Amino acid sequence: MICFVYRSPFEGILGKHVRWLPDATVLDWFRRGWTEAGADPGAWVKAELGADVYGLDSIFEEAAERSLPSPGSMSELRKLLKKHLYVEGALTVDDHSVRVSTDDDEVPLAYFLLDQSLVAAEPSRLAYALHEQWPLPASAGDDDGEPVTTFAASTLGDVDWDTQGVVVRLRGVRLPGLPAWLRDAVPSGWPDELTLLRAAVGPHDTDLEPALDRINRWGAWNDQYLDIAGLDGAHDKAHRIVREVMAQVAGHEKVPGPLGRRRPADGRIAVADHLAQGAFHMDDTFGYQQMFVFDDVWAAHHHYLAKSLTRWFKGKWDLL
Template identity: 85%
Template sequence: MICFVYRSPYEGLLGKHVRWLPDATVLDWFRRGWTEALSDPDAWVKAELGADVYGLDSIFEEARERSLPSPASMSELRKVLKKHLYVEGAVKVDDHSVRASTDDDEVPLAYFFLDQSLVAAEPARMAYALQEQWPLPSDAPEESDDDPVTTVAVSALGDADWDTQGYVVRLPGVRLPDLPAWLRSADVPKHWPEELTLLRAAVGPHDTGLEPALDRINRWGAWNDQYLDIQGLDGAHEEAHRIVREVMAQVAGHDRIPGPLGRRRPADGRVAVAGHLAQGVFHLDETFGYQQWFVFDDVWAAHHHYLAKSLTRWFKGRWDLL
């Protein structure tokens, strides 16, 4: 089998779509498409992959219109994709994969065809990419010999490109159970993304876990165009949380609230908090889907080593899994 991964904000809670295919190699899938996609390339790609993958049908359209011979090797596939596949970014082909970056003039997109041998050989790069379900597994031991550290990984809003697909911030010296108290007492450094500043302000004065704060963020209704409005949230925590309560009061009881691109539906958001992993997905817009949040500490990361490594890589702004 091979695996197909499509990174796209149009594709559900995790902003990606995963499909396992029966072909023995990536080359075999493309060779099969050379034959089976001839009558209707667009419909065949959608049926095969379960998603409308931007521009991918172009290679089979070109094969039909130009009578291109089916590639006999990955080297030949590389040449034909470089010349005839429509992408706005890059196409990379090696012996076990095809990786492409593009955009639809609205958002950056990327897709990957991966041989099973490559998936097995690179778990620290692939584990999160292959994750199909939300929430992520949260089981973890209660103790660790590692130095305490919490990692915050958040997908980006606004005019994102491949250099700003997400943010990853490490908070040394603290684990998730102690994070609410730590945030209440923390100053806001200049390098913090707006989301982390909002998280600090959303933590209530008596919160012992992150679930109430994430629930408040799920209902956040203050925006500057496509960006979070965090004016006043970087000051003293008491004042910052007072502003959060004011914003909450303005949208209390509303099914739809202001969002970065239109109207948000908080009822479609999800929050799950365990001992060492907090995660949320927040509905942003009918078209552009959801924003993903993950907050985890060294205890969870040690127990889910590959998932933590690959998740951090995913949100650090690199389109290419390899």
Template identity: 70%
Template sequence: MICFVYRSPYHGVLGKHVRWLPDASVLDWFRRAWEEAAPDPDAWLRAELGADVYGLDTIFDEAASRSLPKPETMAELRKHLKRHLYVEGKVIVDEHSVRALTDDDEVPLAYFFLDEKLIAQRPHRLAYYLHDEWPLPAETTADGDDEPVTTIVMSQIGDVDWDTQGTVIRLKGVRLPGLGARLRTARKWPEELTLLRGCIGPDDDLAAALDRMNRWGAWDDQELDVTGMDGDHEAAHRVALDVMAQVEGHEIVPGPLGGRRPALGHAEVAEHLAQAVFHIDDEFGYLQMFLFDDVWAAAHPGLAKSLRRWFGGSWDPLK
């Protein structure tokens, strides 16, 4: 089998779509598609992949209209894709994968065809890419590192590119149960963490803080409005409570693209993993946030490392 992964905010709470395909290799899938997609590439791809993948139909349109020969090797497939696949970014082809970067003039998009050999060889790079369910597993069965560390990974709000679409922050010397207290004593963070810090109350209840963050209703155009939240924590928390009071009981609250619906957001907090998805817009989907410590990472090393890669700024998992 091979796996198809489409990184797209239009698809699901995790901002991606995953589909396993029965072909023995990536080349075999393209060879099959060369024939089966020819009558109507757009419709065939939607049925085959379960998603409308931006620009992918162009290679099969060109193959049919130009009578391009079916590729016999990955080298031949690479030549066809380089010449005839429409992408705004780039396409990379090797013996075990096809990886493409594009955008639809609204958001960056990427898609990947990955074979089982590659997946088996690179689990720590690909585990989160292949994971298609929320929430992530929270159980822990292993000890952590000698030095505690908590990692926070999250998507970001506003105009997005592949250098700023996510943030990865590692806090040494603290595990998740102590994160609230640690955040309250610090001040300089990206806006999303500045907001989380202000939402944490004196009880250090991370679940309550994520719920407040989910219902946030203060925005400056497409950016979070965290005015007054980067100083003393007591003052920052008062700002958070004031904003919460303004949207109390509202089904739709202000968002970066108009109205957002907190009821569609979700948060779960376990001892060593906290995770949340925040509804931003009916079209552009959700933002994601994961907070995990070394104990969870030891039990789920592939997910931990690939989470850092997914949110770390590079579109290509194999870069």
């Protein structure tokens, strides 16, 4: 089997779509497309992969129109894709994968076709990319390492592949102690999403669920960007601003968002002892913002998932 991964905000609450295919190799899948996709390449690709994958049908359109020979090796496939595949960004082809970054003039996109042997060899890079279900598993192990909490979130606004996400490691604290730690912390060089999380923590909160709920209902924006004016000061003042924003949208089914109106009811929040996760509805077309906060205890129990999740949100399009 091979695996297809499409990183796109249009694809569900995790911003990605995964499909397993019966072909033995990536080359076999393209060779099958050469035979089967000719009549309607767009419809064939969508039926095969379960998504409208931007630009991918172009190779099969060109193959049909130009009577291109079916590739006999990955080297031949590489030459054909470099010449005939419509790509706005970068293309990488090796013995076990095809990896593409592109965009649809509105958002960056990436897709990956991966042989099963490559998937098995690179779990620390690919485990999160291949994970299909919300929420992530919350089970944890022992707390015998150095306390550290990782904050990872997708970013909003006019983004490119260097700013698709943010990852911050907070040393000396685990998730059960994070609300108190955040109340005492002074933001310095933090991403806006983490500054908002700190301000959203209430004075008596003992876990992150209330704070994530407030972020889910956040209604203050500067165009496409979070409005965090005043949230990097003293915590009591920052949280007072959060309460004022919450009061303005209290009881509303739709609240202001970066692209119009957003629905908090469509958001998802799950908080456990060592993992807190949220997916916040931003727009019916442009999907969700994802946020994960986990500590070393969860990461030790889900080693590959933690490492690959961090890699996903660090902002480089090519997971390999």
